[in-house]
Amino acid sequence: MPTTLQSWLAGLTRSGLTRRQIGLVFGLYLALSIAYTFPLALNLSTHLPDKHPTLDLTSDAALQSWYPWWIRYALFSPDESVLHSDWVYYPLGMEMTMQPAMFLHGVMTIPLFWMDIVAANNTVIILSFALSGLAAFFLGYYVTRSVPAALFCGFVYGFCPYKFQHLQGHIQLMSTETLPLVALSLIRLFDKPERRNLLWAGIWLGLTAYTDYYYFAYSLLMVGFITAYRLITDASRLTHLRNVVLAGVLAFAFAAPLIVPALHSATQSDYAVVTANHEKHKADLLSPFLPSQRQWVSHPIRGLLDAFTNVDKVDGIEHAIYIGWPLIILCVWFGRRALSRHGLMFAALSVSFLILTLGGYLQINGVEAYGPLEWKIPLPGLLLQHLPVFEGARAPSRIYIIAVIGLSVWGAIGLQRILKSDRILQGTRVATVLVAVTMLEYVMPPGMSRIDEPGWVEVVARDKKPGLLARIPLFPSRPPFWQPRTERKELVATLGRTDPDLPPYYWRHDALRFLKMSQHLSSIPTEADGGYLVNLLGIRYAVVDLTQFNEAAQKRIAQVLQGSYGMIEVYRDDTSALFRYPRDFTPVEDLSFRTADRIAEFHLALGWSNRKAHEEEIVAWMTRKRSVLTIPAVKAGTFELNAEVVLEGEAPTRLVTRLNGSEFGNFTLGRGTNRISRRILPGQLKSDAINLVEFEVDRAVGFPHHIGTTAGPGEIPIEVISGGFFTESGGRAVMRIGEELFTGRRGLLVGVTDTTGQVDVLTFKSNQEEDTGARLETLIREAPASATIMIAARTLNQLNGLPLGQSLRWLGFPTDTKMNPLSSLAIIGWKDGTAPILDYGASWAMVGTAGARKLCDASVGLKAIEFVRQ
Structure with a gap:
């Protein structure tokens, strides 16, 4: 066991908990996890928690099961990186730093290597409930020094309805186990500013960055709140401030392998970070007090809920934040009378973050505009939406997880007061009833989606020849769910966030358009174009989703795949048809094209404009500082790269060229046409896979501002x-x-x-x-x-x-x-x-x-x- 972990457990032992007690507590929470997620434990390999009887392959549940597989696969592959994957949107790939990639839960599947990824992921989901409960138990015990109160604290946090709401699809939001430890380590640091506590405060905060970006952002907000509270209420302000800064530095150092590339992606790349619709995914003022219709306890009153509430705005995965009435009673009635310094802080934390879940404007039963003038009541969440770190967090309701930390501790304090009352027997009975009702209220049976593997997956998985898979049509909203089975890269597959410059490449040429939307073509791809594309990208298989096409379109697609792309049909059922390219891919001897050539569309992969006329030539303009060309596999040898590059605007401009990620040319461009040349040594160009040539300039680029003519209405541009x-x-x-x-x-x-x-x-x-x-x-x-x-x-x-x-x-x-x-x-x-x-x-x-x-x-x-x- 690592020394740092031993010291942390030793600290718990000194606080009064033995390792045996900790093991028993974890065992209790694990049993509750299995019970509350039942029947997931009996269907680890065959089902995913989701709302559809059969798994919807375009759902969030299908997407979130891919991330842990990629992390596990990349960590064990010397040629892959967990921070970038060209297994989707091949050949350009995707940056993983901007995805809700569940890095921590992905790593947790590694010890379960003998399981398939679905079973391993489901196992980690079950464990996450138990680990979250255990983490909150530690926090509750530190504040109350009462095992029963701490057990209740762990249950409220680890099994809150919020988690079961998001269990159906938002699996990445199950990684809540580090958040209570962030709060605990920070409080211990303030109470006892020792080096060990400083180290753990930095570790737990840094580790949260590997769970989910929402939770990392919210943990920063929680750290700021707790720090501000202690600076106001304590005398050792300078010591506290210094320790928080040092803990923050340690956290950044711990999270730097992920945070630094993520910050680069967020500031330098065009990966879409949706900042709109903040008001769409927020809680209603009634949401904390009304149970979700998915909760077992709401079944007798479902008719009343339908009749008197706006269910679409009060309930649902991004609105429901039910607290539970026994917990409210414990907090407000009993807990308010026994608030210590820590208890008062957690009560304030609960109320503050509950307000933030309401978003930017107050909404009551679905209404947020009041009176004839439709006035809106602004809330503190409106300011939060405009802060740099939080503007991309477009679901205010998710901040409720921090409020639950406060509520669980506050409720544990209330329970402790009841158990310590003068009338011990009566207090025990009241506590038992409140705990029992809370446990009953929190029952929310998860939906179970059966995974039906289509027959073509087994055919592809058995074939060990190299080559990627093309799904027809190339839906940008379809996750690569079957990739762990097929182990083949895919042309288009959705992830959480996508560079908006990626999709246009798959629309540049009719041979690509056919794969994406065969019903929208200017012309049928020729045999030369289809064969060139297959060989360029290395397309071994094309699987056609027959449910998307009528019978005539199905026949047409089969004819084109066989005639223009040289494929043969190897499998067919009622929903899919599988075609395979039967020949080996052949590297080319050399390559030469002008932008005016139609073939250029195959190579203008990323960051290029449409081909445009410029001074009697055809030019493709760089639309971003880094643009990419695709070059087919080339037979081994020595080559010379020659290119004609035109510059308009500020000069000189520096141009750096890279081949497969390695720099091989640095040029200074002057105005007009520049002819650049560079020798390429053997081994720099791949002979068994596609090559990527990057052009990167040192200034903002785009269309020339005088691309039109002098004709026009007067002087009006x-x-x-x-x-x-x-x-x-x-x-x-x-x-x-x-x-x-x-x-x-x-x-x-x-x-x-x-x-x-x-x-x-x-x-x-x-x-x-x-x-x-x-x-x-x-x-x-x-x-x-x-x-x-x-x-x-x-x-x-x-x-x-x-x-x-x-x-x-x-x-x-x-x-x-x-x-x-x-x-x-x-x-x-x-x-x-x-x-x-x-x-x-x-x-x-x-x-x-x-x-x-x-x-x-x-x-x-x-x-x-x-x-x-x-």
Whole structure:
């Protein structure tokens, strides 16, 4: 046993607890865990706790079972890192530092290596209830010095209804075992500022970072609250402040392997951290006092709850924070009379954090706007939502877990007072009733979802040939649940947070679009394109979800996979069809392409614009400081990299190139076209897997601000920005004419302006009753001859009736023009014969006239690249 852990247990022994007592307490909580999660212990490998009878493979439960597997797999693989995984969104991969990755619980599955990951994960879930109870028991015993009171404290915290609400899907929120120890170690440090207590205060706080980011953020808030309370009430303020700072430094050092990369991801990358909808996932004022409909005790009064409460806003996984009436009685009636210094602090902690669970505005029975003027009552949570660390924590109700720490200790103090009353027998009876009712109230049988493994999984798992798996359609909302069985990387699979620049790559070329949404294609992929993609990415298997397609579409997909991609069908049942690429993947001799070539779309993997015209050339512009190209596996040898890179804007600009993560070139770019070259030695290019070439510059980059023409309405600059279905937040449509900004919802946003600068804006959609195509054509035809027409698509540019090409013919577009309705589309056009400015494709689309605002420091674009064998 590690020396530090021995010293900590020795400290508990000196406080009056023996190791045998600790073992018995843990055994009691473990038995309760098995009972309260029943029948999970009997179905460790076959079920997951969730609300569906059969596991929904797009659910949070399916997603959260993958994280522990990845952590266990990566820790034992010399070629993998727990902080990054290219097993999803291959070949670029995902940063794991921004995911609710359950690092601690993932590590806890390692001793259970003989179990499959589902069984190991379910076992850790059961253990988490017992460990959480034990941690709160230690805290309760330190405050009350009473074993019965501490047992009650551990039960209230470890088995609170909040945890059972989130057990159905939010498995990462089960990792609550460190939070009471953070509070305990901090209080011990204040009471007895010894080096040992300082060390443990830092360890427990640092360890919380490996559980869940919500809990780490909330633990920081709890530490701040306890520290502020002790600074106000104690005389040793400087000592306390110094020790807290030192504990914080130790915690940061302990958590640095995760926190430092996470901070880099949060500040330097584009990983989406949702900061909206704070008010959606909050508690109602009635939530602490009304049991959830899932609790056994609420069954007799379910009709009343339905009749008199707004169940959708008061109950549910992100709203229910039921305290329990026996606990309220213990806290308010009995506990208030026996509050010690510690007890008063935990009472204040309970009330303060309960208020924070209510979010930014007070809501009572689903109503938060009051009176004829719809006034809202602001709460302290409104301020919390704007603090840097907490703005990404969009579920205020989850902060209730800190309130439970206070409530459990407060309730334990109340129970202790009853047990110490003069009338011992009567006090024991009252305490027994209150504890028994609390245990009954907390019964919330978990839902159990059966795991039905499809037959194709076994077929793929038996095949040991290399190659990845493509799921058709490539749903961005589908977790890689079967990956522990297939042990194959996947093209698209959802995780908690996704870099918004990743999805557009899988929409750049029809051969990729076919895998993602086969019903939205400009053309059927050719045999050359399909074969090139399979060999580039190493696609061994494609599994088709037949439930997503009608019979005609199923036949069409099978024909294309067999004809264009060279695959053969090896398995079929009622819900899925499996196709395999039967040949070995072959590395190429060399590679050369210009951005103007259609094949370039296969290689513009991350951080590139749509291919755009620039000075009679086609260029793909870097849209972020770090952009990535994919290069196929290449036969071993010595190569020379030659590339044409264009720079507009500030010069000089430094360009660093990396090959498979290792730097191999550092260049200084001047304005105009730069020809760069670098020798690549044998072994630097992979011959058995795809290669990634990174371009990184030292300044903010983007589109050139003079990408349009000098034509336009007078001196008024125009910008049109469009985001398609696969850009961040489902895209957006923006027009900037002078200082005015117009945004639109899904559909086509169309603006018309003349030389006076007056602007008319309309939206055209496909789900309207009228012929929106004909109406758009009429609008353009009847516009003044001097008018400038601006069009931006958001998410969907379909029209009813008249095709888009015919609607745009007055702007010089051929009538047979076809554009994918899910792609980005930005147009500035004129009726006087001037060629329209067009940007269209998978990435953000942007066009503008001369004089438009400067959007970046420099614009770096790729014209051509080649790898030539020496």
